[in-house]
Amino acid sequence: MKKTAILFIIISIILCCCKSNHKQQEVPNIDLMQIQDSGRIVALTMYGSTSYFLYRGQPMGFEYELMEQLANSLNLQLIVKVARSQHEMVEMLERGEGDIIAYNLAITKEYKDSVLFCGDEHITHQVLVQRNGLGNKKPITDVTQLVGKEIYVEPGRYHDRLNNLNEELGGGIVIHPVNTDSLSTEDLIEQVAHGVIDYTICDNTLAKLNQTYYSNINIDLAVSFDQKSSWAVRKTSPLLAAYATRWHQLNIKTMAYKASTKRYFEVSKMIPHSPMLDLSKGIISPYDHLFKKYAKDINWDWRLLASLAYTESNFDTTAVSWAGARGLMQLMPGTAQRMGIPKGKEHYAEESVRAAVKYLGLTADQFKTIPDPQERVKFVLASYNAGSGHIIDAMALAEKYGKDKYKWDHNVEEFILLKGKEEYYNDPVCKYGYFHGEDTYRFVKDILSREAEYKDKIKN
Structure with missing residues (x-):
């Protein structure tokens, strides 16, 4: 009798497990109509230089911009969720945590059994x-x-x-x-x-x-x-797959698509700089009076502010970067708006300097726990270039690996360089993902070096 009872319990447990597993493996039956009714579309992606990353606090990436264009075509809000691997991305899709993989997923037999590929068939080698x-x-x-x-x-x-x-x-x-x-x-x-x-x-x-x-x-x-890859949806979303494929065929002819392609794969990411100016007359730029006027607001030397402006725009008030930063101080559009620059005045020199100084002051407040004011300036400059989130990540990594998170040189700067490596930007202490940190590393050094030269040539 006991054996029978034990056998019955074992069989019951096995049946329950089977039911539980079957339930877990059920693929949500959500397609285009249900997504439109929800008012939003959830895109799954991975961090990367061409897929998705944050730059100066703004989401960017070629695949991200295409997904924005798809969402706009459907009049839907775009929600982005980031996976740590392609396998995890497919699992999230199957569990219903996202509607579409907006990432070039390798077209393999394994994935063909799990998803419907759609959109552009991207060929790489x-x-x-x-x-x-x-x-x-x-x-x-x-x-x-x-x-x-x-x-x-x-x-x-x-x-x-x-x-x-x-x-x-x-x-x-x-x-x-x-x-x-x-x-x-x-x-x-x-x-x-x-x-x-x-x-x-x-x-x-x-x-x-x-x-x-x-x-x-x-x-x-x-x-x-050649290796083929494309976006993907669940097998229960054939209408979404068909829409995404047709949409891509039409979208590649649009100005928005051409602008995204140009931004990431054609426009130089480097700002051309003229040779060092002749400082013998004590003049750095036509905007020295503005640097002197506003640098006092954050207790900066005006020559440091001038060095930042030169690095950002080469003192060109009409400059527009590959990422859309504008004006003398190269503020991103969202930042410029939050700092009070009226729309259409992003290229006005005084508006740009005033807003940049306000932004620098707010950024300095984020790093007020750094006791050394000179060190704090380095963190503020790095944040101006990268966005404070990536610098906070680099500080967390520095602390984890036994470095001083309150010192930039030979400490935190080493980890902003490592933010482009998957094992670091996917580390649990990081919240802001992939970043190409070499520019920020050089940015801080260049500005401080140029400030020293300005101070050597101009004594007031």
Whole structure:
């Protein structure tokens, strides 16, 4: 009798587990009509330089902007949720935590069994990143020329492809896997551009984006077969899939799509700067009177404010950055509005300086726990460039890894550089995701160096 009772209990538990598992595996039956009724569409994505990131507090990314355009076409509010991996993204979709994957998900047999692919069928391949005019040599134009060359590559699929290519060629490529704790693929691209190394490998989309930072890199040589990817929805959302595909076919002809493509893959991310001005007459710019007038509001030296303006806009009041920052002090539109610049006056020099100083003061308040005023200035400058969220993340990482979170040099600055690496921006202490930190790292150094030069030349 006891055995029968025990057997019955075991069978009951198994049945309950099966029912529970079946319930968990049910895919929500939500399609375009239900999404429209809800008034919002939830997009799933991953942090990345071409997908989604925060810049000066503003959400950006090529895929993000396309998703905004799709949401606008349906008159829906866009909600973004970030996953840590493609596998997690698909699981979130199947659980009903999102409506559409707005990320180039690899079109594989595994995922075809789980989702409906839709939108643009994006075709990528891996390319060799090299410098134009490498010494006296012409760029490599054939993979056979890689034999005998040293190629630095991040472990994973790039390294795997390079190993396979090496076998296909009968050996001879000198492959250097890098330490992923300190270098990312984007770091390697930068090293190629600066002549530290000669070659690396990455996806052509990432390479094309990085050409807007480093105009001297060559990315013409493909070293892999094509890989297809696209957005995706649940299998229970065929109408949404059909709409997204048709919408994309029409959207690629619009000005909004062309503007997004130009912003991320064509427009240079670097502001051209003229040579150092002649400071012999004690004049830095035509706007010195404004820097002197408003710097007092935050107890800054006016020459520091002038150095910030030069770095941001080259003293060009009409400047517009790739991200949409405007004017002498290059404030983002949302920030300019919050700081009280009237619409249409973003290019007025005094409005720009006044608003920038107000913003700098508010930012300084966020870092008032930093006891050293000179250190605090570095954090404020970094936040002006990156947005305070990424600096707060870098401080949290510094503390976690035993560095001083209240010191910039050799401490927090090291972790703003690491915010472009997945294992760091996906760390639980980080709240603001991916960031290309090299610009911020240089930004702080350049401004303080130029301020010192201004002070050396101009004594008041």
